[in-house]
Amino acid sequence: MEPFPLFKIAERLAQLRVRPPLVHCLTNEVVQEITANVVLAIGASPAMVVAEQEVSEFSPIADALLINVGTLYPERARAMRTAVVAANQSGVPWVLDPVAVGALGYRRQFVQELLSLSPAAVRGNASEILALTGYDTLGRGADSTDSSEAALEAARQLAKKNQTIVAVTGKTDYVTDGTKTWSLAYGDVLMTRVVGTGCALSAVVAAFCAQKEHMLDAVASACAIVALSGGVAAKSAAGPGSFVPYFIDALYKINPDNLKEYEDAGYRNTECENEHA
Amino acid sequence: MEPFPLFKIAERLAQLRVRPPLVHCLTNEVVQEITANVVLAIGASPAMVVAEQEVSEFSPIADALLINVGTLYPERARAMRTAVVAANQSGVPWVLDPVAVGALGYRRQFVQELLSLSPAAVRGNASEILALTGYDTLGRGADSTDSSEAALEAARQLAKKNQTIVAVTGKTDYVTDGTKTWSLAYGDVLMTRVVGTGCALSAVVAAFCAQKEHMLDAVASACAIVALSGGVAAKSAAGPGSFVPYFIDALYKINPDNLKEYEDAGYRNTECENEHA
Amino acid sequence: MEPFPLFKIAERLAQLRVRPPLVHCLTNEVVQEITANVVLAIGASPAMVVAEQEVSEFSPIADALLINVGTLYPERARAMRTAVVAANQSGVPWVLDPVAVGALGYRRQFVQELLSLSPAAVRGNASEILALTGYDTLGRGADSTDSSEAALEAARQLAKKNQTIVAVTGKTDYVTDGTKTWSLAYGDVLMTRVVGTGCALSAVVAAFCAQKEHMLDAVASACAIVALSGGVAAKSAAGPGSFVPYFIDALYKINPDNLKEYEDAGYRNTECENEHA
Structure with missing residues (x-):
């Protein structure tokens, strides 16, 4: 298990900026x-097309598709299934974010069905990845109550079994294809106090997955630029409210040439976990 | 009618931070x-689980449930009813926010049905509380056109009749169980120029209602910490845009030991109502 | 084709502040x-009432109605149709935002149906206006890939054919009734990196359309105050994240007396298009 090197992030990010992907997002109501x-901040284009009537026409035009089950209900589940099938037929890579899959039977069943439809990548927190693999988890809602280390073995199994890339994110992020695993120790705990940082990361993962070769590095790069930008933003933020504009600005300004500055600026942020101190 | 004392807010807030509640939110599309x-900023966990298929599994795991009818439609109404019944069966307290109930027959009927299902608390503006009690109101949309004083008697009647706590919020907030009433004169008029401050308050009310004993004080404490944080944020804000990050940061930083500072910092803000001056 | 003069913006803005309109918004999920x-920032009142059961009761009470098809699906389409019919019966002006109409057959058909129901105004980007008029366009998603100049002739035709006002927005905005055309060269490219600036503009267009006489000037004034505020905000912003609070604050502070200051402050912003430089 190796730290993911900056030069690889630079390569993927440069590629994203040269060919900005159109990302079809079928995500939850809270974080759209x-x-x-x-x-938009990373330089790609989002498109939230949600009707069953439209998704099969749209997914094939997009460069990648995101499926996030955070606020799943039957109509949206049908649209997601249709979009995934259309994406697969056109060779458009798609990413699964199995939000809060542990606690709820309805979405667990749907997510298992989706897993059989060959996602290019799965991005979740430790509780979600453990639940997907059938391990016990303490998770009740969308927040993880397990550490990413505890889910590493589950992530590897999930990746191997489904021939996909799994990113399990937390204090340290792990990105694995089941054989090779990258670790990334960026970010800040303040990100867990802002809704949608994980869900938005999954959309960034989809954006990078448009680079179909280099899939493992692409997913790791997505995790890296979001966590690096979060680390930088947390240095300036007075709390989760001011964090958001700093975070979006940091994502907008990150580029292949300033990654080392981002890494240095965010240093040690992961250790100050005394919220409300 | 007494001002709600700071030491009581400190007690409830300390309790919330010791046992951070999971709040199941069925709220409107605009403010999720x-x-x-x-x-998240106050230290609790939100979970927006919305499908009829999932709510009865989820409400019993949560510590409190919020029902907000701002963008009501039939599927969501069914999910709300199901969630409330499941919460009641498991002894999970739930809070009703009757957004814009005055103008519209469909939601008025639904809200009356919900009222008969024993909410722990109802949080609304003056126009909404007046409409719920059958009084005339001038309200057209989600904004109040009546003062909270004008709705105080209606609030008391509503609380008594339904054996619930009613919070009617405005320039002054009143929180009553029909017999005892607390008044709170915090906040800032800028909060009325930001969508969702009232709706988010109702979620905070739900978070505090997880403290099942002390229900009256819990609801008043929720109103207090949101209004105090709004007062502090308004002092720094240049307008409703910069208000939002300051507000979230203030909610994140408020704690049992700095309430007096918040009260002092927000002083007089309620008087500067000359918007666009 | 003349530049739209500041004194006309001042007249319409003064009128809006004297009689703040209630704007019924049926818009997409992403930008609510x-x-x-x-x-709220410009001084009007929004109301997102979305159910088929409620819209025909609500539209007639509102001063204007916005229809935005960004995340169209059958239930919402039915509610939109019902709202438009009720608005027309009550003489309430309504505005159409045909988001991403080029790429998708389902919404193209629905938008064509809506066009026959006499919108007071249509606001779109160049790709959308071209697609509506049957011209070829390069647009795939919600972002324009054509310049507003290229859509000017299409805008004029659309306006004439449907007896409506068409605003085609971009680096330069054009507002036309088919005969007379105003041009507005305000704004900043950073606005294209923030979701919802165009959709929110359409709601502002609806707010100004409540001034039923002076419809052409009202629509142009809406475009002007949003673009002027965007130009001012971009001067202070470090990126699209910090842009948002500055933008909302600028909309809150703009008034008939400081338009020249806004124009001066935003000067040249449209030229710095080197994003991620």
Whole structure:
């Protein structure tokens, strides 16, 4: 298990900026705005097309598709299934974010069905990845109550079994294809006090997955630029409210040449976990 | 009618931070993100689980449930009813926010049905509380056109009749169980120029209602910390745009030991009502 | 084709502040919060009432109605149709935002149906206006890939054919009734990196359309105050994240007496298009 090197992030980010992908997002009700703004900030284009009547026409035009089950209900589940099938037929890579999959039977069943439809990547927190693999988890809602380390083995199994890339994010992020695993120790705990940072990350993962070769590095790069930008933003933020504009600005300004500055600026942020101190 | 004392806010807030509640939110489409961010900022966990298929599994795991009818439609109404019944069966307290109930027959009927299902608390503006009690009101949309004083008697009647706590919020907030009434004169008029401050308050009310004993004080404390944080934020804000990050940061930083500072910092803000001056 | 003069903006803005309109918004899922906050910031009142059961009761009470098809699906389409019919019966002006109409057959058909129901104004980007008029366009998603100049002739034809006002917005905005055309060269490219600036503009267009006489000037004034505020905000912003609070604050502070200051402050902003430089 190796730290993911900056030069690889630079390569993927440069590629994203040269060919900005159009990302079809079928995501949850709560995070649509921040998801769109994060995708725009990194230089890609989001499109939230949600009707069953439209998704099969739209997914094939897009460069990648995101499926996030945070506020799943039957009509949206049908649209997601249709979009995934259309994406697969056109060779458009798609990403699964299995929000809060542990606690709820309805979405667990749907997510298992989606897993069989060959996602290019799965991005979740530790509780979600553990639940997907059948391990016990303490998770009740959308927040993780397990550490990413505890889910690493589950992530590897999930990746191997489904021939996909799994990103399990937390204090340290792990990105694995089941054989090779990258670790990334960026970010800040303040990100867990802002809704949608994880969901928006999944949209960024989709944006990078448009680079079909280099899939493992692409997913790791997505995790890296979001966490690096979060680390930088947390240094300036007075709390989760001011964090958001700093975070979006940091995503907008990150580029292949300033990654080392981002890494240095965010240093040690992961350790100050005394919220409300 | 007494001013609600700071030491009582400190007690409830300390309790919330010791046992951070999971708040199941069935709220309107417009305010989901700010609602989640406000709940996260105060140290609680929001979860927007919305499908009829999932709510009866989820409400019993949550510590409190919020029902907000701002963008009501039939599927969501069914999910709300199901969630309330499940919450009641498991002894999970739930809070009703009857957004814009005055103008519209469809939601008026639904809200009357919900009222008969024993909410722990009802939080609304003056126009909404007046409409719920059958009084005339001038309200057309979601904004109040009546003062909270004018709705105080209606609030008391509503509380008594339904054995619930009613919070009618405005320039002064009143929180009553029909017998005892607390008044709170915090906040700032700028909050009325930001969508979702009232709706997010109702989610905070739900978070505090997880403290099942002390229900009257819990609801008043929710109103207090939101209004105090709004007062502090308004002092720094240049307008409703910069208000939002300051507000979320203030909610994140408020604690049992700095309430007096918040009260002092927000002083007089309620008087500067000359918007666009 | 003449530049739209500041004194005309001042007249319409003064009128809006004297009689703040209630704007019924049926808009897309992604932008509801920023739309509401923009409408509140300019001094009007937004109301997102979305159910087929409620819209025909609500539209007639409102001063204007916005229809935005960004995340169209059958239930919402039915509600939109019902709202438009009720608005027309009550003489309430309504505005159409044909988001991403080029790429998708389902919404193209629905938008064509809506066009036959006499919108007071249509606000779109160049790709959308071209697609509506049957011209070829390069647009795939919600972002324009054509310049507003290229859509000017299409805008004039659309306006004449449908006896409506068409605003085609971009680096330069054009507002036309088919005969007379105003041009507006305000704004900043940073606005294209924030989701909802165009959609929120359409809600502001609806707010100004409540001034039923002077419809051409009202629509142009809406475009002007949003673009002027965007230009001012971009001067202070470090990126699209910090842009949002500055933008909302600028909309809140703009008034008939400081338009020249806004124009001067935003000067040259449209030229710095080197994003991610």
